[in-house]
Amino acid sequence: MRIMSGLGGTLMSLVTLSLFVFALASCTIVPDEDKGTKKKGEIDIYFVSDDFNPDAFVQKIWEAKVVPYFNEKSQPVTDVLSVWAIDQEAAGKQFGYREKAEGSPWNFLVRGEGSIVDVNTESRASTVGVDLEPGDGKADLVIQIGPVIKDSGIRDSLEFISFTDFTNQLEFARLSNAFNKQVHTEVLSKLDRENLLGKDVSFIGVFTQLQGTDLVRVTPVVIKVN
Amino acid sequence: MKRLIAFAAVLCLLLTVSAAFAGDKLMVIITPSHDNPFFKSEAVGAEKKAKELGYDTLVLVHDDDANKQSELFDTAIARGAKAIILDNAGADATIAPMKRAKKAGIPSFLIDREVNVTGLAVAQIVSNNYQGAKLGGEEFVKLMGEKGTYVELVGRESDTNAGIRSQGYHDVIDQYPDLKMVARQSANWSQPEAYEKMESIIQANPDIKGVICGNDTMAMGAMAALKAAGKGNVIVVGFDGSNDVRDSILAGGIKATVLQPAYRIAQMAVEQADAYVKNGKTNLPEKQLMDCVLINKDNARKLETFAMQD
Numbered sequence: 378m379r380i381m382s383g384l385g386g387t388l389m390s391l392v393t394l395s396l397f398v399f400a401l402a403s404c405t406i407v408p409d410e411d412k413g414t415k416k417k418g419e420i421d422i423y424f425v426s427d428d429f430n431p432d433a434f435v436q437k438i439w440e441a442k443v444v445p446y447f448n449e450k451s452q453p454v455t456d457v458l459s460v461w462a463i464d465q466e467a468a469g470k471q472f473g474y475r476e477k478a479e480g481s482p483w484n485f486l487v488r489g490e491g492s493i494v495d496v497n498t499e500s501r502a503s504t505v506g507v508d509l510e511p512g513d514g515k516a517d518l519v520i521q522i523g524p525v526i527k528d529s530g531i532r533d534s535l536e537f538i539s540f541t542d543f544t545n546q547l548e549f550a551r552l553s554n555a556f557n558k559q560v561h562t563e564v565l566s567k568l569d570r571e572n573l574l575g576k577d578v579s580f581i582g583v584f585t586q587l588q589g590t591d592l593v594r595v596t597p598v599v600i601k602v603n
Numbered sequence: 604m605k606r607l608i609a610f611a612a613v614l615c616l617l618l619t620v621s622a623a624f625a626g627d628k629l630m631v632i633i634t635p636s637h638d639n640p641f642f643k644s645e646a647v648g649a650e651k652k653a654k655e656l657g658y659d660t661l662v663l664v665h666d667d668d669a670n671k672q673s674e675l676f677d678t679a680i681a682r683g684a685k686a687i688i689l690d691n692a693g694a695d696a697t698i699a700p701m702k703r704a705k706k707a708g709i710p711s712f713l714i715d716r717e718v719n720v721t722g723l724a725v726a727q728i729v730s731n732n733y734q735g736a737k738l739g740g741e742e743f744v745k746l747m748g749e750k751g752t753y754v755e756l757v758g759r760e761s762d763t764n765a766g767i768r769s770q771g772y773h774d775v776i777d778q779y780p781d782l783k784m785v786a787r788q789s790a791n792w793s794q795p796e797a798y799e800k801m802e803s804i805i806q807a808n809p810d811i812k813g814v815i816c817g818n819d820t821m822a823m824g825a826m827a828a829l830k831a832a833g834k835g836n837v838i839v840v841g842f843d844g845s846n847d848v849r850d851s852i853l854a855g856g857i858k859a860t861v862l863q864p865a866y867r868i869a870q871m872a873v874e875q876a877d878a879y880v881k882n883g884k885t886n887l888p889e890k891q892l893m894d895c896v897l898i899n900k901d902n903a904r905k906l907e908t909f910a911m912q913d
Contacts, residue, residue, distance in 0.1 A: 422769055422773075423760050423763070423766035423769075479871065479893070480867075480892070540890040540891070541889045542721075544720075545717055545719050546731075546763060546764075546892075547766055550774075553733075
């Protein structure tokens with residue numbers, strides 16, 4: 378088979394080389410042992426290396442670029458939601474950002490004020506429901522307060538961050554997790570989680586267009602509770 | 604020589620040759636084996652779009668063999684292809700042949716699997732595997748009732764998609780301390796291999812409650828092994844959105860999967876290749892993520908050949 382598709386003059390060396398490479402390849406030991414007994418964080422994930430330090434990357438740009446970007450670009454959430462409620466695509470075109478069109482959800486940088494009308498801290502992905510001003514007692518959106526923060530909205534709303542600049546999806550996923558971790562350690566861990574209900578809140582953050590969700594889910598970058 | 608190559612191709616490399624022997628407007632489409640309907644769907648989608656746009660096509664398979672892929676690149680170069688549409692045979696092993704093609708003036712458009720460099724391919728269009736894996740992981744946690752023992756079947760080690768999906772699953776599942784992983788093995792994306800691995804895992808762990816898999820063919824293999832062992836009620840979740848798994852979901856077998864828009868991704872790659880051939884640019888970023896969709900019994904009926912029907 379190899380002979381027929383090989384090139385005349387270098388035939389033998391090609392065959393030899395390919396056999397050699399093949400032999401090497403077939404000698405590769407695929408880790409097959411049961412790793413289930415290892416603790417969390419000890420699982421080997423293919424292609425994860427220490428060459429990229431996402432936490433350091435995020436810390437370097439957080440105060441210098443990310444927070445100012447949100448301060449500058451965020452829009453009143455009530456303006457966005459009034460269009461969003463009627464037509465998500467129209468809201469996206471008017472207020473949203475995404476790096477490319479097809480197959481990507483819109484991200485909305487928003488700011489707003491309201492009062493906290495419900496608190497869900499049972500799930501590790503904790504949230505508070507916020508009734509925006511002027512209030513009617515019902516939540517208009519939820520804000521994630523961690524420790525587990527879902528979505529990749531922070532990463533995906535930054536115009537100076539592009540997937541093309543990262544080695545692979547693993548790095549890009551770790552980058553998003555590092556942004557969410559930064560929000561938790563720098564912003565959300567300082568909240569008095571037991572005394573949030575009924576408090577006034579102001580925030581700057583991002584929400585992403587998601588499949589089949591009810592209320593928009595804001596990841597805050599700045600949050601103040603009074 | 605051309606005939607010889609074609610002869611070798613048909614007989615030895617399990618290729619499909621569907622074009623005249625002119626490199627004039629030739630697009631070469633290279634994927635893993637069509638035994639997995641996911642890759643077949645990519646090839647069909649790409650070929651259809653290429654023909655619509657007036658290209659001749661040469662559809663080849665590398666069977667996840669990097670050496671064979673290298674030879675297929677040489678074929679594409681020898682034939683003077685205008686562009687190569689590629690679902691590659693290894694994130695690192697693919698770099699050298701892509702460099703050869705680029706040197707010969709042939710642009711590569713990657714689908715499904717990325718390589719660990721940028722600036723070599725014109726486009727790398729991949730499913731948002733992390734987003735999809737988190738969807739699948741969250742559904743798995745819900746199905747498991749947040750507790751119980753489970754097994755993970757991982758994909759091929761040379762493929763970044765195996766890593767990223769496992770990462771997504773664990774970033775979700777590891778939040779739940781009552782979910783205990785009792786085995787984690789690679790079945791290399793393969794249905795028969797998943798069947799065999801699952802058989803021995805069941806013997807060692809007869810009480811497992813769930814199996815989460817890096818793709819649908821491994822989910823099919825695991826489900827078959829579980830059924831053969833009288834454990835058809837074990838919760839199995841896959842990834843891809845194949846018609847086989849759709850049918851299993853509707854029949855109450857596999858519980859969920861995650862749809863990758865494979866057919867559309869292949870067509871997008873051809874559209875971008877066409878734009879590049881005509882204008883020398885695509886006006887899009889090289890690396891492009893396409894979001895995935897959770898499939899369960901509520902929406903499985905709408906799934907057909909890696910796309911949702913409205």
